[in-house]
Each structure stands twice: as structure tokens, then as C-alpha cells.
Amino acid sequence: MRRILLIFGLGMGLALVAGWTAFPRALYVRREQPLEFHHKTHSEKSGLTQCDSCHALGSDGEFQGIAGVETCAGCHAEKVGTSKAEATLVDSYIKPARETPWLVYSRQPANVWFSHAIHTHRAGLACQDCHGTLGESDQVRTYEQNRISGYSRDIWGHSMSRLGRAPGDGMKMSDCEDCHHRHNVEVGCLGCHK
Amino acid sequence: MKFSRRDLLIGGAGALAGLALTPVPWKLLSDVSIWTQNFPWIPQPAHGPVETKYSVCTLCEGGCGIRVRMATKYPVGVAGVRDHPVSKGALCPLAFAAHQLNWHPRRLREVRHAGRTASWAEAQTAFVKACGEGPTAIVDARPGRAVSSVFEAFTRKHRGSYQVVLSAESQALTPYAGWSGVPVTSLGYDLENARTIVSFGVPVLDGWGTPGRFTRLWSERAAGAADPQLRLIQIEPSLSRTAARAWRWVPLREGSEAALAAGVARTLLEEHLVGAPGPMPRSTLAEAAAQTGLATEAIRDLAQRMVENRPVVVIAPDGNPAIAALNVLLGAVGAPGGIVRKRGDVPSHVSADPLPGSFRAVLVDSTVPWEFAAQNDAEVFRFAAWDGGGDSAGWLLPAPGFLEELTDVPTPPTSALETYAVAQNLVAPPTEIRSAAQFLLQIDPTLPAVEKVIHARCDEIFRTRQGTVYGEHPLAVTKIYSAKHLEEQLRKGAVWMGDPPSPGKFRCELKEWPADNRAANATCWAASWAPPVFPPLATKLYQESNLREPPAGRQA
């Protein structure tokens, strides 16, 4: 009887270890960003302290997303410094006016409608409330993509158990719901889906 | 200790139990469902901001104003422009999917000769050679455009002939042109002032002329009322959309329109319902009744109705002289609410029936209907954005598609007022694309460039100091400070509209009642739609619903 329990426990243990360590590695494919980019440098060195100096809202409130190369060209028309990233930026993106194929950590699927304007202007949220310390980043982290759903890992969050997550780590529907619920904002499906 | 099969089973059971306590089954379950919500083979709409542009539709002569939503330099939606003076905010059903046309499977992206791929260079040499060997014809379906004047210039310089294929709407005006000597392109219908409109099977509520113009008028003054301000009498064998919505529907026998016209004319004259006497038709009322299958009473009643609520205008689907003669009899020619002559004359060398004489080479503009057949011994250079099917022996030259070409839009055929608009090239065409004008300009660089002609036209309008420019706000030309500014306005989607005509400036002399007894053929609902193909979404109208008949010879 003890032997049975032992072998049972052995199998169980193996499964637990594999499921919590190997599985996450296998589930996500790691992809590097096309460029080295530091928010920190831009806020400290070039005084772009406001997020919306690069991530602005359009005339009708639509979020413009990551700044296009023409914005970068404002300062980087010619190489600033000698870093490899700088060379890549100028030569392969700014000069040929090609948009940088950034991998967007917080990209939501096509069926999600998220209005920055409503959350910043009406709800008065700060960028940090959702994007955490992204604005002070001094390196680009690897983008992890779910092999099955194709979502960025940031949507589920980095902890598999979804416990103890920092702001911006985890942007699932349930996270939207929780926040709306906390601030008793009543939105139906159309509030976030398109 | 050695493992037995039994141990393996137990271990496996343990593993299963353990797995249930890991994210594996649950995360997989969730991710697989998410996968079903974003199947990788399903197209994703573009990211990025959307901007709105204003322009004018060039898919038919109607000149409707359009509002185009652009995302990442491609159009993602087309809508009408409210208070547009020409189209009154309306569009035909097909226009709402027009932005998809440029990706139609039938889109031409390469030069083809005798069904095989060829190059522009070859086409050019072939054309130049042909021009050298004999007379050339250039066929246009929309006279009066900047492009047209490029055509004319070319034909003038290279002893060619500029030919025009008239739309059904224009053809319907040819009899008056014949009787009065006023060019067809200078004539129009003053519908806005008419109080009775008698249509001989013309789909006036279903895409005739500029779709929005009459439908809006009708919905404001006629729709639903038992005794409307504007009476629409539809004379048509079958209960068409227009007939179903008309104030009165007169069902008559196929092809007996001319006979009915004669019958009505006789009644009008015999019962002195019209002031000025006119030529009496030979056929008797009884004959008319017999041919049309209507009671003589019905014909008398129809004549009564026509004069009851004036001004009245009769609209024919084509150049049927008997029907046109009714307008003369009713005094609707050159009178308010009838057939009127526009202020200035658009260049008037327009021949109604194309290709008299024989030609060595025939260049066919992309506006010419696909069905148009050039004389068969000539070498044909056919410009088209979409392949209408059938095997052409000649040259098939890929022309700009929707919103891919800078061109101008002169007065639509049925309009009583002069208008002028400019369609910008909002979309970059595929690499191999060239318009007929560009083609000719490469052969003869001395020709005027389309851009320059448009520029000149704007100058001209600016100098006449008349009319109004309808942009964000209507602005009288007198209030505009420069021709350049006017052109900018037009390029931003504004439209210039001339002042109302001073009527009575022309009349028609009718010696005798037209003997011609040909049947009037009503046109199909999409006849004026120039491309030989439909936007794929048109399937909603006739494949995915029973709303309409699939139009012949067109593919969605």
C-alpha cells in the first residue's frame, strides 16, 4: 500500500514540476524587438517627460499609438551617437521612411475596443496605472508570444497563476472587469468589444 | 526495486492527478478557445488612425459627392456627402462598396495583348505604328473632361477623330438637339421646377441620372402623399421599383410606348388640352388603344393628368422621337420645369453615333462601357481598370481604378445646372497602371497635361465670376480671392455649381409627328455603372437576398 502511494506521489510530483516550470517555457515563443529603445534615455536626456509627447491623441481622441518614424526623425534624422541600434534606426527605418515593426506588449486582439481618451480624460487614469514603470524602462524586454492564441504574454500576465501581478502585467478581460467593478463603472459587452 | 506494468498505471494516475493542479489543462483550454476567436486565416483590419477625405465619384457620369474614410492610406469606407448640391447626400447602392473595387479579382494589373501578357513599350510602339498607317479614333464616354480635351488635342494633331459614346440619359436628349440645333450636352431636365413627371419606363427612382437628385426630390415632394406636390406617372409594362412607388402606374404592352405617345398627343390636340397646335399623329386613338392594350378612356385620362398639374415634363429612356415630341407638344421645351438649356455650352463637337468612317487604330477610354464594340478591322487599344471578360484580340491596357486618378467631373447629362468637380488621386495605383491620357502624353509630350487643363478650367470658372462653390460652406465665386484657392477647394472635394439658366433660350420646331415607331427600351438598374464588374458586396442585393435580379454581364 505504501509503495502504491509512493509511486502515485512520484508521478504527481513529476507532473507538478513539469507543469509549473517547463510548460510556460514551451507555451511562449520569445521574440526580440527590432530596435534597442530606452524610455529612460528619452525622458532624461531629451526631456520628453510627457508620455503624450510621443504617444498622442488624435483630433477626435483616437490614440495614435507608438510614434511613427517621422516623429523619430525629428531628432534622429542623422545618427545621434554611435550605438548599433542608432545605426539600424537611421539606416533601415528613418532613411527609407519605413515604419519600425515594434512588437507591442499590450496589443489587444482585433475584437477589443479600448479608448485611451475615455480612460485618461473621463476616468482620469494616469498612464502608469496600467503601464506601470514602462516609462522608465532602460532596456527593451523580450516579447513573448503565445504559440496557440498568438497573444502577447502581457495579456495573461507573467505569473502563470496570475497571482501578485504588478500594474500592466495582465490585461485579460477579467482584469478590465475587475477594475470597472472596483470603480463601479457599468459597461456591457459593447464597452470593450467591437 | 523493479517496475511492473501496474506501477506504471499507478504512476500515470498520479501524474494525471498532478497535472490537474498545474496550469497545463486550464491554460490550454483557454488558449484554444482564444485561438478559435482569432483564427489565423481570418483577415485582420488595419491598425492606425482613420482620416476622412471628400471627393467625387467617377464610376458613372452622375458626379455624386463622396466622403471616404482612409486608414493607412487605403479607403475603408464610402458615404454620401450631406447637402451636396449635385447628389444631395445620396449614392447608388454599389458606391458604398466601391472602395473594394481596386482589389476585385478581375482588376487589370498588366498590359495584355491578344490574351497574352505584354509591356507598355510594346503597346506604345504598336499604337504609334498604327497611327502612322491610317486614321485613328479615340472613343470617350464622358465628354467635357480634362482627359477629353487631351484626347481632342491628340486627334487634332494626328489627323484622328474624337468620338463619343453617349449614355442612355444623353441619348434621350438627342431628338431635341436635332430639332433645335443645341448640342445634347447643353440640354438638361429642370426637374426641380416640374410638378408632373411622366416617365416612359425610365428608372427615375432607381439610378437614373444622378441617383440622389430625383430620389431626394421625390421623397420630399411626392412620397406617400395621396395628392402630392410632385406627381410621378410611370408608364411601364412591368411593376418596376419606380412604378411601385409612382403616383400612378400605367401598365402597357411591351414596346408600345411610341403608340401610346401618339395616342396621348392626339387626345391633347383633339381635346385642345395644349395651347399651341402641333402636328397630328397619323394613328387614331383606337389604334393606340389596340397597340398598348389600354382602354381609350385610360389614354384620355392619362392625357388629362399630364396637363392637370403643370409644369409637366416627359422623360424617355432613349432617343425615342415620339416620346420627345410629347414634350414639344406640352410646351415643356425651353420652359421652366421642362427641358432646358444650360448657361454656357460645353465643347459641342459630340457625335451621337460613334465611328463613322473606318479607322486603323481605335483607342477606347476606360469610361466607355465594356459592351462597346469598335469596328472590327481596326486595332483596338482598350483602357480598362477591370476585365469585363470575353477574349479581346486587341490591346488591354490597365487603367487607374477607383480614386486612383486625378480627373475632373463636368456637368452630369440630366442636370439643368452646370457643375464642375475634381476627383483627387487619393490612392496610389499599382505600379503597372496608366490612364489613356498618360499613355498619349508619353507618345506626344506636347499635349496638355490633365493637371494643367484642370488648372485652366478653374481659372476660367474664376474669371466668369458666376456660380457658387459648395465646400464646407457654400461660397459664391465672387467671394473667392484667387483661382488657386478655388482649385484647392475643388481638390478638397468641393463642387462648383453655376447659376440657374434663363429659360426659353431655345425652341424646337416639329414639322410632322415622328413616324418612327421603335420601342423605348428601359435601362437596367445598374446600366450607368461604368465598371464591367460589381463590388463583391453587391451579392447582398441579388445572391444573398431576393431584392434584385442579378444584372446581366456583370460579375461581383
Next chain:
Amino acid sequence: MSARYGFVIDLDRCTGCGACMVACAAENNVPPAPARATPRTGLTPMLVHKVSNGMEGAARREAFIPIACMHCGNETPCVAVCPQQAVEVDKATGIVVQMPQRCLGCRYCMAACAYHARYFNWWDPAWPVGMEKSLNPGVAVRMRGVVEKCNLCPARLHSAQEKAAAAGRKEIDPADYIPACAEACPTGAILFGNLADKNDPVFSAAHSADAFRLLARLGTEPKVYYKSQEAWVKALAERDSVRPTEAQHG
């Protein structure tokens, strides 16, 4: 301050041109028909029916009845039946919302709908090569195997809301929110607005003498009203006004 959006459609003004159907499909990224699709398997969130008074010859009359989701306001049949809350009545707008991403494709809601205004994606949505560039960025493409219907052009509602928020307004500007079909109608037969707002044109129109609703006696309080002067057209509102033999399409 919740709205109740709806239509008042003047059938005497409808010429059956179909602009509303095409405009709707273009706005909402509804795919074109696959080769085998028929009127019975098509995707037409806005569908114009051709109807007749059943007579022949000169006595025949025809009319056109545009039918989209009626956005029923009472005991909404499709909401109650959906097993997994893929359908809901939006509290703020009264829109009956169909969420294809939640739908499992059981089609129970289609059986529940008296107006046949719900459609099933029998095929994978497909466009000719490159045409995906012409898709409306404001609307997600549905996938095969789910039900869809008129959600009252949510993309337009969204941009109106966003515009309001950016301008610091709480309520949207009514001029910013007009569904594609209403905007497209060349005769202005389709009137859209907030039925809960007494100052909105639809309010008076919906309460005018010649306004009626289809199958009103089912008690589902549809938010799409119709108008007509013609008695035979009004009669089409209720099933028992028509004997089975006459109950055929025009």
C-alpha cells in the same frame, strides 16, 4: 440617463434600392457571398424584403420592408435563450448586443427570433486577395460558426464616445452616431434616434398615427417602427391579417 436607440422607417419612402444593405455590410466587415450562398444562407444584417398585396396585373402593389434586428425591449427572446450570455441588452443604449466571440454557434437565438434577423456564419469569412485592406478598422471580423446580427454600428458609437470623452463631454453628440443604413438611405426613409428622448425626431415619428411595429402583439417591444399611409402595407404588421395562400413574397 440611458438611451433607447431605434429606427422609424417610412415604407412609403423606401424604393428598395438596397443601399442600406450594402452600406451595412461594408461598415460592419460582413464578407461577400461565397459561391454556394443563397438568400437562405446569406449574411444580411440589414435585409430589404420585397412584398406585394398578392394581386396581379394593374391591381398589383409592391412595397419594400427593410428588416434589421428589432432590438426588442421586453423579454428579448434571443437574450433569454442564449446559454452563455453571448447576447445582452446594453443598459446604456438599449442595443441588443450579439457577441460573436462568446457565441458557441448553437443557433438557439436564431430559432427564438420571430424576425429572422439573426444570421449564422456558415462559411469562413473570405475576401478576394488584398481586399482585407479595405476592412473597417473599427469592427472585428467574425469567424465561422457563430451568429451575428445588427449591433447598431458599434464602431460609430465608439468613435462618438471617444470624441465626447476627448472633448470633455459625458454624453455623445447625436450627430456623431448614425448607423450606416440610416446614413446611406437616399430617400431618408430610415430615421434613427433615441426613442427615450422626447425632443428626438424619432420620438414623435414613432408616436405618429401611421406608425406601427411588426408582430407587436408578441409583446417583445421592438424598437424598430414602420410608417405607411397604405392600408395593405400596415396590414402586414400582424400575421393573422394574411391568409397562408397570400403569404408569399412579391
Next chain:
Amino acid sequence: MADLVLIDRRLIARGAERTSTMRFMFWLIPWVALAALGIYAAALCLYFGLNQTHMDTRFAFGMWIYLDLGMIAMGAGAFFTGFLVYILKQEDLKPVLNSAVVVGLICYSGAVAVLMVDVGQPLRAWFTFWHPNTHSMLTEVTFCITCYLFVLILEYLPVLLRNRQLRKVPSFLVFEYQLHKLVPVLAAVGAFLSFFHQGSLGGLYGVLRGRPFAFRQGFAIWPSTFFLFILSAIAVGPSFLMLVTAAAETLTERRLVGANVFRKLGLISGVLLGIYVAAKAIDTLVWLNITSPAVGFSPWDFYAYKPFGSALLFLEIVPLGLLPAFLLTSPLTTRRRGWLLCGAALACGGVLLNRFVLTVQTLALPTLAFDDFLQYIPSWQEVATFAGVIAYGVILYSLSYRYLPLFGQAKRADKNVSLD
């Protein structure tokens, strides 16, 4: 081949006489082929989507839903017999109990299988458990059908574990013994679940106020069809059980249960059928005169569309309702096995017709004044998929019969267990 025969023989219970391996295999082959075809058709539907069927916007439900409803009704024999034996202590029905469980298992698992093909997004079907809409009859159906299927499997296990080979494993015997003590509880749970399941299937259509032909008033949240379905199901369950058993008897050329069992099943079935038909008649009258006119539908118009006429209604109530009720109860006929089976067949036919009318006819009928009456013919994929399920049923039943003690061995099995 030889060792195949050996295995086959080893699996058959000691002392049980079964036909030769060869004959058994020849019997299976066509059914296996049919099942394979069914799997192929189902695969087509899952891979290419439901455009493989002939369902459409109006006929959103097709043959599959109809047959699901039918099968579930037939499967009612399982829970009802269990209920009779364990709750109402009708010990003399025990001989057919195992057979009933197998029939139930087949019907329910088959129905679930078809449903998984029928929904457009089977991979998301679990959303119903994660985001259930408690107001939906379909949610009730889904929950009950899954739970009850689980119960049926548990009920099937003890039967399965009495297989000659499996009984060799001691721990299985222990397990089976424990399970056996549990069976009455399972029967009770099963009865409750299946009761609701049958009902909610009826409710499925009864609640559709948008389909006045099916819509019914009811008590609380349940329309009258909810209760009619329960009644009809328990009425027809035993009848179907009789038919299956009789079929097994003819095929195996053996008397498997005593005539008394048949008579008892028939009596139960007949009496319940009588009650059902009466209730159904009242319900129809109420609908004709109150429910339907109230929402602007003249009920007789529904019957004006051919081929569906008022004849169907008559057929359902008299020849396929009252008549079988008489045949199954009257002492004149119940002595004759033939009459009894004939009654059972008619009863099943009646209930199947009822399901057909409620599903297919409801969708065929127009609602809007300008709707057409529609025809619908299932595609071969739909037919094949379902045929596959039938084949699966036959195969599972044959195997169970061959290798498990389905009939009459219940008692002996118990004794053996207590001996160990």
C-alpha cells in the same frame, strides 16, 4: 484470426452461450462501416464548417436537433426503470435494468456527440459552464445532459466490471462492490437529472415567444411543454426498452426476460401514455383558443401549410396516442406479445412525431406576414453523421450483450460479489 477467436471466447462470461465469433463479426461489419461513414461525415462538418449541412437562417436547427430530442426521449427508459426498481422497489423489473442502462448510455452519449458536431464552435462549448445564463433552457439542458451522462457511466461501470476478465482484478471487485451500494443513489440522482433534462428539452421550444406555433404558457418558469416532455418521455421509455429487448431476443433467438416483465413495462407505458395524451389534448386546446390568438396568429393557419396539416395533430393524438395506450393496457391485447410490441412501436412513433412537429414544423412555419413556408431536406452529411450514431449504438449494445451480463444475471452477480 485464431487468437482473435481465443480473446473473444475469453471475454465471454463462463456458462453464457454466445454465437460463434465469425457470425458475430459478420454482424458487426456493416455497422462498423456505417459508423466509419458517420465519423467521416462529422469530420467534414467540423473541418469545413456547417455549410456542409442544409441548415440555413430560418432552419437554424435541422435533423440533428430533432433526432437528439427523439433519442433522449427513447433513452428515458434508463432513468425511469432505475427509478422504478430502486426507488419504487419494483424488483421484478430488475432483469431489464442493465439493458436499460446501456440503452440510456447509448442515447445520451450519442446525443452529446451529435451536439458537438451541431454547434459551430465546439472548442468553445465549455463557455456554457464558465459563463452560464441561468435563464436559458439550453443551459439547463447542457448541465443536466453532462451530469446525467456522467451518472450513466457510473451506472454502466458495475455492469462493465462484471466482465469475466475484469473481475479477475481484485481491486476492481472491491470498487464494483462499493459502487453497487451506490447504485440506488445514482438511480435517484439520475432520475432527478434526467427528469429536468427531459423537461428542459421540452421547454427549449415552449419558451420561444417568437415562434407562436411552439410557444406555450406554463407554470413558474416552465412552459407546459416542459411537463409534457417529461410525461411523454417516461411513457415511451419502457416501450422503447421493450422493443430493444424484443429485438435482442429475435436476433439471439432466446427468451431473455419473462413475459410478465413485458406486460408490466407495457402497462406502465400504456397508462402513462394515456395520461400524456390527455394532457397533450388539453394543452393543445388551450393553445388553439387562448395562447396563439392572443399574439395575433390564427392557429388553424399553421395547419394550412402542406405537407404538415391538421392530420399530423390527429395522427399524433389518436392512432399514435390513444391506440397504443389501449393496446398496452387492455387485457384483450396484452396477453399477445405481438399486440404488445405493436403498441410499443406505435407509442414510440407518436413521441417521435411529437418531437418532429415541435422542432422541424415549428421552424418551417412563417412568422412574419410576408414570410414563406420553407422546405428543408438534410444533406447526406447530416444523415450520415446520425446514421453513424445509430451504428455506434448497435455496436455498443452488441458488445455489451456479448461480453456483459445484461439480462437476468443480476442476482447471481450479487452473490458472487458477497462471496469474495
